[in-house]
Amino acid sequence: MPKMIVSIDGVVIKEVQLTKDRTTLGRRPYNDIVIDNLAVSGEHAVMQMAGADVFLEDLNSTNGTYVNGKAIKKQQLQGGDTVEIGKYKIKFVHDGAADHQEKTTVINSGAVVGGAEPSMVGNAAIRVMSGAASGREVPLVKVVTTIGKPGVAVAAITRRPHGYVVALVEGAVKPTINGIPLTTEAVNLQDGDLIELAGTQMQFVQS
Numbered sequence: 654m655p656k657m658i659v660s661i662d663g664v665v666i667k668e669v670q671l672t673k674d675r676t677t678l679g680r681r682p683y684n685d686i687v688i689d690n691l692a693v694s695g696e697h698a699v700m701q702m703a704g705a706d707v708f709l710e711d712l713n714s715t716n717g718t719y720v721n722g723k724a725i726k727k728q729q730l731q732g733g734d735t736v737e738i739g740k741y742k743i744k745f746v747h748d749g750a751a752d753h754q755e756k757t758t759v760i761n762s763g764a765v766v767g768g769a770e771p772s773m774v775g776n777a778a779i780r781v782m783s784g785a786a787s788g789r790e791v792p793l794v795k796v797v798t799t800i801g802k803p804g805v806a807v808a809a810i811t812r813r814p815h816g817y818v819v820a821l822v823e824g825a826v827k828p829t830i831n832g833i834p835l836t837t838e839a840v841n842l843q844d845g846d847l848i849e850l851a852g853t854q855m856q857f858v859q860s
Contacts, residue, residue, distance in 0.1 A: 658744040662839050665797050666809045666822045676700040689823035692716050692739025775860050782854040802851040817842040
């Protein structure tokens with residue numbers, strides 16, 4: 654089954670399976686793939702499935718839709734194509750190429766490969782500091798862990814060889830790290846950093 658892997662600055666923030674005949678992409682919350690960024694139009698592009706083929710069409714967006722660096726109006730997607738919208742890169746993965754493409758994307762997002770430099774990144778967790786779940790710790794065991802409330806504010810924490818980074822995925826109310834608003838630019842996390850997201854205070858803990 655074809656899917657789209659969305660990333661920014663090498664950080665994978667979401668994967669979306671293309672299960673419908675028509676999948677919309679844009680900034681508005683009713684889209685199938687929501688990218689909350691001003692460079693993305695409210696209704697930016699649409700992907701349409703015709704049998705095994707997938708066609709990408711730009712919906713007269715303000716900043717355009719690019720496939721492998723070239724502006725397009727409507728184009729059939731091939732496995733491995735990279736769709737660029739603003740600073741976002743969306744990898745198109747189709748069936749047989751899925752396993753290879755997914756591994757490639759995960760490696761680019763900073764996974765430790767073949768045991769290289771495992772000691773540089775210790776175990777880490779997010780400790781909830783407020784609300785009903787106060788005191789709970791969520792281990793960061795995956796390459797990418799998303800936190801927050803969809804439609805309110807969502808951030809992605811990604812493990813890289815040198816440590817952990819966090820970036821805003823979507824949300825009108827920006828999360829903060831140590832009181833500084835978070836953007837879509839990846840920020841390095843340090844042990845003890847305080848994150849406030851969707852009204853909940855959390856602490857990044859690394860051992």
